[in-house]
Amino acid sequence: MARAAKKKQVNSGKNKSVSAKKKSIQTKNKLPENKDKLNKGENQGFKISLPHPEKVQAWGMNSHSLSSVLRPKTSAEIVEIFQYANSHSLKIGLRGGGCSYGDASINNDGIILDLSDYNKILEFDASSGKLKAESGVTIKQLWEYGIERGFWPPVVSGTMYPTLGGALSMNIHGKNNFAVGTIGEHVSEFTFLTANGKILKCTPKLNSDLYYSAISGLGMLGCFLEVIIKMKPIHAGKMKVWPVVTRNFQEMFNYFEQEYKQSDYLVGWVDAFGSGKGLGRGLIHKSVHLQEGEDKDFPENCKLENQNLPTRFLGIIPKSWMWLFMKPFSFPLGMKFVNFGKYLSGFLSNNKPYMQGHAEYAFLLDYVPNWKYIYKPGYMIQYQVFLPKETAKAAMEEIFLHCQKRKIVSWLAVFKKHRPDPFLLTHSLDGFSMAMDFPVKNSTRSKVWALTYELDEIVLRNKGKFYFAKDATMRPGIAKRFFPEKNLKQFYSLKKKYDPKSILQTDLYKRVFLS
Ligand SMILES: Cc1cc2nc3c(=O)[nH]c(=O)nc-3n(C[C@H](O)[C@H](O)[C@H](O)COP(=O)(O)OP(=O)(O)OC[C@H]3O[C@@H](n4cnc5c(N)ncnc54)[C@H](O)[C@@H]3O)c2cc1C
Known part of the structure; x- marks a missing residue:
């Protein structure tokens, strides 16, 4: 190359x-x-x-x-x-x-x-x-x-x-x-x-x-x-990807802990509607970079035309129309069905590794342009929580159960593993995060906001943190409950x-x- x-x-x-x-x-x-x-x-x-x-x-x-x-x-x-x-x-x-x-x-x-x-x-x-x-x-x-x-x-x-x-x-x-x-x-x-x-x-x-x-x-x-x-x-146009079904939170946490040292990337999708023994069930995608010489199609497959996300689904339907096909499912029961279907379909390819282009793996959320329009005429919030590894599993279980109790369940939930870093207002820590997309309409806005206030308390009690890139609901006074006092003081003094x-x-x- x-x-x-x-x-x-x-x-x-x-x-x-x-x-x-x-x-x-x-x-x-x-x-x-x-x-x-x-x-x-x-x-x-x-x-x-x-x-x-x-x-x-x-x-x-x-x-x-x-x-x-x-x-x-x-x-x-x-x-x-x-x-x-x-x-x-x-x-x-x-x-x-x-x-x-x-x-x-x-x-x-x-x-x-x-x-x-x-x-x-x-x-x-x-x-x-x-x-x-x-x-x-x-x-x-x-x-x-x-x-x-x-x-x-x-x-x-x-x-x-x-x-x-x-x-x-x-x-x-x-x-x-x-x-x-x-x-x-x-x-x-x-x-x-x-x-x-x-x-x-x-x-x-x-x-x-x-x-x-x-x-x-x-x-x-x-x-x-x-x-x-x-x-x-990089030495290849593709990465090796393993899809792995996990039947509950315990299996998801176990897999991340066992595999992270052998992985370049790890991401878990979670069916937030799962309950009982299936609480936290989902699908993990682990991937690793190929070493020099392992990819026979390199460097040809690094050309942009071989990496760009396809613009048509099955080569026929423009991707920009796809959200219209998803729209009929955009209500709680429909999303319960879609999440369960995705979970079940995971068994078809469970543990069968395949090769995938970098952009395809990294930018899954760009696959369907404007997918957020399925929330129209309402809108959406994402609520992402970061929890220390010691408390993460119990706290996430409590969060999911609480959402189910309030009958406001996330339509898309994504799980990741993190490490701390030295930046002043960083969200990251030694633990795990869960990003949850919630649908909102003007008529449900106060209920969804109230739910996030309740979830805030679970996160704070478990020494967790929040992420401003995703936040829409945080109340004043919450930041000082999860940032160290000295960090906030320094931020205000640098601002001045x-x-x-x-x-x-x-x-x-x-x-x-x-x-
Ligand atoms: C579908 C989707 C998936 C996402 N996935 C992830 C993810 O996997 N991981 C993750 O961490 N985040 C993720 N995000 C969040 C996103 O990465 C962050 O919100 C990021 O900050 C967006 O960058 P932006 O350029 O759009 O900034 P904006 O949203 O426009 O601004 C973000 C902040 O940056 C400030 N800012 C912008 N430009 C400058 C500048 N030049 N100098 C100083 N300040 C500036 C703004 O004032 C604002 O405070 C995702 C978002 C979406 C929509």
Whole structure:
């Protein structure tokens, strides 16, 4: 496989023209000069006028804001917007791909800075795997750029549409969290525009307070500009996958504990309707990377046309229509039936390993575009809990039973194993998580919210944590019950230091940290 030339300037995955490519490089080279000018207020290149407010939605469709949206393309423009906000008392909410399920990237009473057009891959060093990119680059751009060169992003979420900036602000995890940690652990350096307008280079040693707090910092201290992430070398276009049926929680926990040292990725799907001896029954997918020489079709099968998710189901039905076929089942009894069917069908391929492409394995949730529309005319929330390994099984059993008692059962539940990491507001810990999707209608909203308040108590009693990328319901006062006091104190003090005029805010921040 032809690896990329060392330190080559490259374009984003969006097929930009050669002139756009040149422009991006010039902008990058000019940055320090621009920065000085901007600090003196001399940059006249980018005029700020606030456009008409538009509806900006949470991914789960459970909340929205009406906000003016600015879409900068360069770091100089972002700097200028921050300056403007500081001098005009404007409140900015940063937004990447908008893939957070709740209100983490919407901003009532303020504007949105949508960073998805700030999206160029700038440099790649094939000898180290280090890739430098603007923070609006998506995971999709990263893997599409990397795979034909024999590299894969070290950590990916279940969807490929988050940006690097959004992923770092939430410090996302993948199905390999137990083995390689969160995305922040693979970022050796970034430039960061603090809310009060300073551009700082951050590494674990340089401006380390910012390094460890901007990663996981919910976009509240400033904006990631250029990020260096270390891509993982791969030697095959496919991975070996084992599907394994587990009849209850005990079997699922046992399998994870026995297998994690021999696995690169592990993910469990759980039928939340299972009860009695079948409480926590489900299906695990374990996968391992192939070693050099094991994949006979390499590097041919790393070409994008062999990796991209198919756009048609059975080669006929456009995938974008698939949610319409799922829609008739989108009521509790229908979903009970679908979950049970999925569980039973697992026995057909139980323990029979097969080969699967990287994108197909990693981005299962992108398989059916717009699947969230099955929740319409309502919407959905995801409630993900992280529990220490000592209490996880009992707590998850209690959570599932409690949901069943309240007759609000998750339609999709996903189980993962985790390890702790050093970032200030991280969600991860030495244990397990369960992500649960719940349907909501306006008529059931208060009941679902009340259920999550009850589940909060189970999680907190079991020394668990929550994840802001998924949260829509957390009440003020809960954060201080699961974060160490010193972490929260440090977060508030860094916020004061780097954002003295408090220009950065989102609805999530106001709901959880300001109320
Ligand atoms: C289908 C689906 C599956 C998912 N699977 C997983 C998973 O497996 N693991 C996981 O960990 N998460 C998962 N997520 C959650 C998702 O990875 C996170 O919400 C991630 O933060 C989204 O990135 P984004 O670019 O869309 O950010 P947004 O949602 O737009 O913003 C997230 C946060 O980042 C801030 N922000 C955005 N850009 C910047 C920037 N340049 N600088 C500073 N702050 C910024 C925002 O203010 C906000 O606080 C999933 C989401 C979906 C919809």
